[in-house]
Amino acid sequence: MVRCTCVPEEDPKLVADLRRGDPAAFDTVFAAYRRRLYAYLVRMTRRRDVAEDLLQETFLRLAQHAKKLDADTRLGAWLFTVAHRLVVSWGRAQAVRAQLAGDLPARETAGDERSPLEALASSQTQIALERAFATLSPAYREVALLVGVEGMQPAEVAIILDQKPEAIRQRLARARAQLAEALGEHAPAAWRTP
């Protein structure tokens, strides 16, 4: 069974407290979702500084919209929807910037150089895994992270990404296939084709 931590049972009470502007409720939400959102943002943007900015913006939006939250708001889905939209906006801005700076030489990394994310890894398997996730296109990586790491159901991810559930399932299957290819010998035995 896939773990699903996206909708804690205390959400209705937390939402009610947030709507009243209770700082303790905000602390609870911040503690519950900070690490998960940050990890998602770091793996989507591949930059810790950007992820930190986007994380703060995500929680700022929660603070600013707290009074207007619906009583049945699912905080996890709400926060990941905001974070997803911020990542999309950041990605668009990056694309424009890259186009404007098209003549500048790109910074090449040496083949054996480890990224800041890979530096966190403590084993070759973790490094291979981090690199494999990084090779996925953002659309596939996002689905793989939300389903695989966050334990969300494809139907919930479909709502967050504003896609049809079937599209999410297709992305999931393709992400799995690309991960298997990128992982090579580090892939789980069941993934390796004979």
Add this chain to the structure above:
Amino acid sequence: MKDDAQELADLAKDLPVIDLDTTSAERMAHRVKQDLGKGPPTGRWVLPILAAVVVVAYLSWMIFKIVELLG
């Protein structure tokens, strides 16, 4: 037979843990809590309103000039 979601979840368990350092997290929480319940900043409407005013003024001037020419 496991489905894709379950297989990815099993695989993702080996990903390294990524977290914000405590100092940055505390600073962020403190900063964000200052905005709790205040609503979206009103400043974000200033630029769109200014742009709308300029566009409406320009269109009005243009229509006036066209009417003046035709009349």
